[in-house]
Amino acid sequence: MEYAAARFAEKGYHPTSVAEIVQGLGVGKGVFYWYFDSKEQLFLEILREAQQDLRRTQQQAIVDEDDPVRKIELGLRASMRWSAEHRDVNKLIEFAATEDRFAPALRKGQEVAVGDITRIVKEAIAEGEIRDSDPLMLAHAILGVTAQLARVFVHEQGANPDEVADAAVTFVLEGLGACGDARHG
Amino acid sequence: MEYAAARFAEKGYHPTSVAEIVQGLGVGKGVFYWYFDSKEQLFLEILREAQQDLRRTQQQAIVDEDDPVRKIELGLRASMRWSAEHRDVNKLIEFAATEDRFAPALRKGQEVAVGDITRIVKEAIAEGEIRDSDPLMLAHAILGVTAQLARVFVHEQGANPDEVADAAVTFVLEGLGACGDARHG
DNA sequence: CACATTCTTGACCGCTTGGTCAAGTCTGTT
DNA sequence: AACAGACTTGACCAAGCGGTCAAGAATGTG
Numbered sequence: 366m367e368y369a370a371a372r373f374a375e376k377g378y379h380p381t382s383v384a385e386i387v388q389g390l391g392v393g394k395g396v397f398y399w400y401f402d403s404k405e406q407l408f409l410e411i412l413r414e415a416q417q418d419l420r421r422t423q424q425q426a427i428v429d430e431d432d433p434v435r436k437i438e439l440g441l442r443a444s445m446r447w448s449a450e451h452r453d454v455n456k457l458i459e460f461a462a463t464e465d466r467f468a469p470a471l472r473k474g475q476e477v478a479v480g481d482i483t484r485i486v487k488e489a490i491a492e493g494e495i496r497d498s499d500p501l502m503l504a505h506a507i508l509g510v511t512a513q514l515a516r517v518f519v520h521e522q523g524a525n526p527d528e529v530a531d532a533a534v535t536f537v538l539e540g541l542g543a544c545g546d547a548r549h550g
Numbered sequence: 551m552e553y554a555a556a557r558f559a560e561k562g563y564h565p566t567s568v569a570e571i572v573q574g575l576g577v578g579k580g581v582f583y584w585y586f587d588s589k590e591q592l593f594l595e596i597l598r599e600a601q602q603d604l605r606r607t608q609q610q611a612i613v614d615e616d617d618p619v620r621k622i623e624l625g626l627r628a629s630m631r632w633s634a635e636h637r638d639v640n641k642l643i644e645f646a647a648t649e650d651r652f653a654p655a656l657r658k659g660q661e662v663a664v665g666d667i668t669r670i671v672k673e674a675i676a677e678g679e680i681r682d683s684d685p686l687m688l689a690h691a692i693l694g695v696t697a698q699l700a701r702v703f704v705h706e707q708g709a710n711p712d713e714v715a716d717a718a719v720t721f722v723l724e725g726l727g728a729c730g731d732a733r734h735g
Numbered sequence: 736c737a738c739a740t741t742c743t744t745g746a747c748c749g750c751t752t753g754g755t756c757a758a759g760t761c762t763g764t765t
Numbered sequence: 766a767a768c769a770g771a772c773t774t775g776a777c778c779a780a781g782c783g784g785t786c787a788a789g790a791a792t793g794t795g
Contacts, residue, residue, distance in 0.1 A: 377649045379564035383783060393744040395786080404783065460648040463641055464562045496724065499717065502699070506721045509698025510691045516647075517690050532684065536691045539681065540725030568753060578774040580756080589753065736795100743790070751782070760773070765766100 370411050374453035378408060378460055409470050412461055415454040416474035422447045423481070433489035434538070440482070441511055441537065442530040448515040449526035455515070479504050507537050555596050559638035563593060563645055594655050597646055600639040601659035607632045608666070618674035619723070622667070626696055626722065627715040633700040634711035640700070664689050692722050 368390055372381045383404050387394050401407045426443035427436040448455055461467035482504035489495045495503075514533045518524040553575055557566045568589050572579050586592045611628035612621040633640055646652035667689035674680045680688075699718045703709040 375650070377564075377651075379562075380649075382781075384781085394784085395745075396743055398784065399742065456648055459644060463645040463648070464565075465560070466562075498720065502703070502714075502717045503721065505698050505702050506695045506718070509694040509696075511694075512698065513690050513694025514687070518687070529687075532687045533691070535683065536688065536725060538725050540721060540723050567751075569751090579754085580775075581773055583754065584772065739792105739794085741790105741792075744786105744788085746786095748785075749783100752780085753778105754780105755778075756774105756776095758774085760771105762771080763769095765768085 366407065366411050366414070369407055370415075370453045370457060373408065373411075373460075374456040378457075378464075405466065408457070408461075408467065411454070411457060412467065412470060413474070415451065415458065416471075416478075419444070419447050419451075420474075420478060420481075423478075427485075432494075433485045433492060434494045436485050437482070437489070437507065437537070438534050440485070441507065441534055442527070444511055445515055445519065445526045445530040445533065448511075449519045452520050455520065459516075479508070482507060510537055551592065551596050551599070554592055555638050555642060558593065558596075558645075559641040563642075563649075590651065593642070593646075593652065596639070596642060597652065597655055598659070600636065600643065601656075601662075604629070604632050604636075605659075605663060605666075608663075612670075617679075618670045618677060619679050621670050622674070622692065622722070623719050625667070625670070626692065626719055627712070629696055630700055630704065630711045630715040630718065633696075634704045637705050640705065644701075664693070667692060695722055 369381075369386050372386055372389065375381075383397055384394065387397050397407075401410070423440045423443050426439045430436050430439055458471065461471040479501070483500045486495070486500040486503050486507075490497050490500065510533050514529050515526075518529045519526050554566075554571050557571055557574065560566075568579065568582055572582050582592075586595070608625045608628050611624045615621050615624055643656065646656040664686070668685045671680070671685040671688050671692075675682050675685065695718050699714050700711070703714045704711050
């Protein structure tokens with residue numbers, strides 16, 4: 366699965382053939398179909414494990430923290446670190462979102478993640494720590510910033526994930542910091 | 551190209567065959583290869599046109615505005631509206647990012663967009679309208695929020711792009727609004 | 736040793752793919 | 766009418782695909 370994930374990330378899912386995977390592993394084709402029903406199932410398996418692992422990482426990062434805003438920060442930092450350590454899988458997740466065959470499985474996992482953040486955001490709002498806006502919207506905004514910064518700076522440019530996380534946290538907490546008159550009606 | 555884009559968005563690039571495209575159009579296969587060198591080139595052409603169109607739309611939206619922060623807001627709103635009107639193409643852009651064959655072409659166009667925003671962000675910083683942070687980082691953060699909110703709320707849930715844009719603008723300008731002690735060292 | 740079960744092999748199959756091309760039609764010009 | 770060049774057709778092709786399977790190796794058990 367590790368090797369397959371690397372190949373999928375490198376060449377794309379469709380252009381990577383089963384023959385290629387087993388050849389790279391130095392095994393016969395039969396052994397592949399002994400352990401997996403199909404190429405599709407292999408991909409779904411990779412996806413599932415990845416989402417599970419990411420969530421576990423996030424939960425571990427925030428379990429000892431009580432303050433909701435700090436929880437968001439710690440979760441974001443954990444995500445950024447995880448993302449840096451699993452570049453391959455990140456690419457696969459992006460791809461999965463573009464294929465109707467994989468999107469549902471992906472969405473299921475992401476709804477869990479969104480639910481986690483949303484819950485924390487609600488806490489934070491209840492405690493008056495952050496502005497009272499739609500928690501779901503805020504949760505996605507946080508995810509969006511994190512994903513984009515991870516992709517561009519960590520994956521593409523190889524920046525230090527902790528430093529990128531610093532910037533992401535600051536942006537998430539304060540936005541552009543425009544407290545002037547630019548606020549819309 | 552329009553029809554092909556729709557098919558690619560619906561089924562994915564690889565699973566959509568040239569035969570399928572020309573059949574759906576009611577033309578022979580030869581006519582496809584008369585106008586395009588290859589399936590790959592068709593995709594790149596679609597991508598190029600889309601990026602060009604998006605940029606034109608953004609530029610038109612901000613051309614009459616002087617205030618940098620308002621420019622960011624207007625650009626974001628224009629992007630959100632464009633995104634809502636071109637769901638297909640958005641999916642293709644996401645896909646292109648996952649395939650090494652298309653990523654470079656994509657990146658080229660996106661660098662232009664990032665450059666545009668970065669320039670405006672710099673102006674805003676120079677005028678003291680927003681916090682003094684890495685402009686490139688801020689630009690990507692803005693893009694990340696916009697893209698994620700567009701995908702989830704506008705594309706997946708069919709929300710009103712203007713309302714989603716409201717939320718995006720607020721978030722971009724103020725973040726979570728956490729002006730408390732949660733700021734990192 | 737014999738035997739059953741688990742695991743592994745790679746040639747093979749039916750099918751689809753991106754792409755070609757000889758043949759033909761349409762259109763405008765002389 | 767005669768011709769040229771732009772355009773269109775779809776049968777066709779080699780290559781590659783995901784997936785199968787008869788055959789055999791390894792391993793465990795008595």
